[in-house]
Amino acid sequence: MIELRPDNFKKDNYNFITGICAGGMARMIAVDSKDAVSEALRIHNTSPVATAALGRTLTCAMLMSSGLKNDTDSVTLSIRGDGPLGVILAVSDRFGNVRGYCENPHVDLPLNKAGKLDVGTAVGGGVLTVIKDLGLKEPYSGTTELISGEIAEDVAYYFAASEQIPTAVAAGVLVGPADNDIPGYGVIAAGGYMIQLMPGADESLADEITARAASMPSVTTLLSAGASPEDICSDILRGLDFQVETRSYAGFKCNCSRERMEDGMKSLGYQELRNIYLEDKSAQTVCHFCNRTYTFNENDLWKLMASCFKK
Secondary structure, eight states, X not given: OOOOOTTOOOOSSOOEEEEEEGGGTEEEEEEEOHHHHHHHHHHHOOOHHHHHHHHHHHHHHHHHGGGOOSTTOEEEEXXXXXXXXXXXXXXXXXXXXXXXXXXXXXXXXXXXXXXXXXXXXXXXXEEEEEEEEOSSSSOEEEEEEOSSSSSHHHHHHHXXXXXXXXXXXXXXXXXXXXXXXXXXXXXXXXXXXXXXXXXXOOHHHHHHHHHHHHHSOOHHHHHHTTOOHHHHHHHHTXXXXXXXXXXXXXXXXXXXXXXXXXXXXXXXXXXXXXXXHHHHSOEEEEOTTTOOEEEEOHHXXXXXXXXXXXX
């Protein structure tokens, strides 16, 4: 097992790895998503339970991105529960760079009976949808019911029910007091891993990997003690010929731009743009993912209206 020592810190500038084991019969992906989740907390000012729920969703989207092949591919993970958090959305590119938000980021709930953040209640019952944009005419989409609202368990169920891929998923976010000079709280650790069996894998391999993953400390316990994603993979798959395939850095990254916002404004059509011009003389749009504001003045609105008549 990994020795949990406070001085066992990461020294390499990467936080996202993929690899295979057992002669290619299983693949494992692991990420330290603290930077991404911390940035989401900063942008959206999420409550502790919202930070945990959104952070787990961001982490799972990062893990799921490992199956994408092209630079323009993306995977969207949508959690639509009937709990107070509302919709939680995360989008990742093929490199694991992720962006996301939750509908009600300031929801606060009492701790659950185990003394932990009550993510399951905050999410509630509902559906999980995965959308993979692979550059085809129509994106792939699959939907399953939420079985717990704890995110990682729901993602594992999605793979089993929708894609028929036996998958073990772990994702966690540890929230605690911020640095002494910063009031409030921050992300102490965040990350996760995913192990998937390949077609033809023996059932005994599935049983062994499942037992090993179940016996591991929580992913946040490992990360906060200084273990790296590679340490975690090597420990779970010890003796199974684990081989790292890729090492990279992934974080929170929004791809919004003024051009994209202009396209959104144009989609309103000439008449609606004209009404905005006559009534308000300007308009503002805000990116849901990064909260960046884009302002369009009178001249901008004129240009947008004119563009509606261009072929």
